[in-house]
Amino acid sequence: MHLAYPAVLSALLFCTGLYGVLARRNAILVLMSVELMLNAVNLNLVAFDVWLSKTARDTLHSGQALTLFTIAIAAAEIGIGLAIVLAVYRNRGTSDIDRLRDTAEGHETDGPDSDAPAAEKAEATA
Amino acid sequence: MSLAAAAPHGFLSPNGVEIAFLLVGLVTFGAALVTVTTRQLVHAALWLVVTLGGLAVEYLLLTAEFIAWVQVLIYVGSVVVLLLFGLMLTRAPIGRSPDADSGNRWAALAVALAAAAALVWVVVDAFRTTWIDLHGPAAGSTEVTGASLFQNWVLPFEALSVLLLAALVGAIVLSRKAKAETTGTPTVPDARRGRAEKEGAR
């Protein structure tokens, strides 16, 4: 099989994920897009591993091993990432990324940082 | 788009595997596009299942069967489930939401298109004459993968288990800290999410 097929597919999937990360408003959708990007890389890894194991007699299977690692790491990442998103949601009442602008210049502390939201935050991270 | 980019090289001598790969690839790419553009948030997660499943099929076509099943198990099985949980817990609207995309979308589109053009150009230019030999023994059977994993990659593998442990402990610490500070009892969905998170980490 032509190596360009998986490589091009991987590139396109990566860019799709990239678009998603940059354009999506909901934080969970952004996480999905991150997953897409990771999978694009995985596809690349697998394709090149298959190619190298045949042509270069490479027996380490580093690509596939790395793919497995990536999958495991992606799983951990999605767990922690979701926890963070949920904490933010409990704290702020929204998971829209473009509303989380606390680092903006001239930002006033309109964020809920009185007692009730603190309790909310505690609940969120429970 | 994939077609247009691959056409000058791939279509000269297409065989069955290539055609299958191409078709599945089109489906996968299309599903990915829908995932990042749909206005229905839950649909996005479901289309993500299609994308990830399509990728598993691609792995199979590339004779990496163990990776394919792991993909199905972890991604389709747990990650997407976790994401759906996340959507529900954040009370994502069911149905079309008019503001699923942020105001940044045109900049995002430009960046993504530029990146795609650059990558496709480079990849096609680099691997124009490279072929994968899919005959012979499978490159990614469970036996082969297992052998390489536990012969050559034992140390990173163990290190990875430490990472997963760290993620697990992180989840627990988050929950404990919340319990110490919280005034009310944790809600049932929270507890469920904690369990699911641990599963996902595993």
Next chain:
Amino acid sequence: MTTTTLAVLVPLLPFLAAVAGLLLGRTAPGFVRPLAVLPTLTALVLAVLVAGRQGGGQAISAATELTPTGSIPIELSLYIDGFAALVAVLVGVVATCVQIYSTGYLRDDPRYPSYAALVSLFTSAMLLVVYSGDLIVLLVGWEVMGICSYFLVGHYWETPEARAASLKAFLVTKLGDVPFLIGLFALATDAGSFQITKVLGTVASGGLDHPTRIALLLLAGVAGKSAQFPLHTWLPDAMAGPTPVSALIHAATMVAAGVYFVARLLPVFEASAAAMVVLAVMAAVTMIGSGLCALAQDDIKRVLAYSTIGQLGYMTGALAVGDRGAAVFHLLSHGAFKALLFLAAGVIIHAAGTNSLAAMSRMSHLRDRVPDAYWTMSVALLALAAIPPFSGFFSKESVLGAAEHVATGHAERVPGSTGWIVLVAGLVTALLTAAYATRLWLLAFRGRGTEAPDHGRQPLSMTVVLWVLAVPSLAFGGLAYRTLPDWFGGRDLTPTLLTSVLGTGLALVGLLATYGAWQHTTALAARVPMGAVAAHPEGGAGLVEEEAIVGHEPAYGDVAYAADPADPGRLLLGPLYRHAAVGFHLDAVYSALFVRPVRAGASLVQFLDREVVDTYVRGAAALPRLLGAAVRRAQTGNVQTYVSALLAGTVVLAVAVLLVATGA
């Protein structure tokens, strides 16, 4: 130990005491008093030993060069002749007395540790000036004295008078020190050395190129330090400091430094006849002017301050007629009796609760409250008025004798006109001195009216010192005038008949005239009640004095002056009285000549800085602020925007690298 080692230890011990006092003052308050008194006392003993070994013979000279410092070497050197040995003994005696007195006087003062350390440092600096054989090392001591004086005059810095006085003392002496420094450099350049011996050698061989210029430059510094006209105005104001400080600094040592310096380098001044005439005129104006001012002052310490200026005028007058022996003789005897006067005045202020003579003249029995101060002050005032056989008589007659010697044309190096100037001024001043000494004594001790308050006996440390100092005030002159010429290697100091009769006669005239005036005016005192005493008369002496100084202006309308019709000075001076009370308006002249132009210049500079320079600064800041405002808009807080920009940049860079790599 060799004499040189002893001599080095003399200034070193008080210096170490000052350092230790400053370091330990807070942590170990128990050590402060021994640290203040003992090193000074040891330095006195060593100075006596050095004087005994030197004995007026060959000058002891030792020098060591620490490091090469350019074209003209600066050396740590000692040069001890008879003058240095005796002046060091005087400094030691007065400093020891003052330190002992201060333990009682500032008993309850919270800032006593730093005060004692500064007095020690001051003593050390004065001894350094006295012993130094190198002009730059001498200058170091000279300037250290200046800064110590600033701190000590400002000891009661809570009061605006003390703050203003310390600043004034510092600025006025510095005004003289700048030409002094230039003069030193000019002198060293002409002589090729900072060593006093080499400078004097150059002068003797006629190697000085610009004697008049150098002498006049040096005279400016001397006038500042020794409070000579026209730079004397700081000294009366410096009375805002504690009394022991006035005694040490403004009577016996610091102001003597200028006279001592001229005495050391007298050949340099003698090389220029013009400088000698200037010196004589300066001395004459200082003497007469200060005598008139002293007659009109109401603050007892200001009277003494003006008398100090007058006596210093005698010393510079003696120098102007080229007799340094007479000058240093008067310096020694004056140091003793003026220190006594100030210390006794401190006791009186404490007992009376006021520093105002007008108030004291309305108190009876003040002399019974402070018998020690009464008797010793009487001795010192007689010495001041130069009544034989007190020591002031002999030293003053030696000055007048030297002047007469020159006036009658017996000196070849000094013009006769200077002799006449000094002689006439000295005789007039003898009259004035006796007058204000009598006025002070009568007003302070012969008051009539309410009885003076009784606060019990004064501390022993304060009264004993008075008697110790009364001995030289009484007897030093009579005992020393025969032996001193051996030490000084100069003219005979025995009083001549003519000047003795003239001087004493004039002094008696002044005394009787004042007494008569007082008899005439004292009846008025009962009719005009005046007087304000300190709010806490039973407090420590330092506290009483501080309150007295602060209270004088609200009570009488001026720091120096009280509109008292019972003042005999008013009758004696007539229309001059008002002007004399304010120092003949010299402060107002300085204010118009220097202070106001400087203030105007300062406001001009302030205007230039605020309005002109700052405009450029603000202009320079405007562009960055504009850019900053633009960049600030980019900080939207939206992470997606940031990442978009980041990735766009990445893509651009990657493409650029690819294009370069493929050679496109």
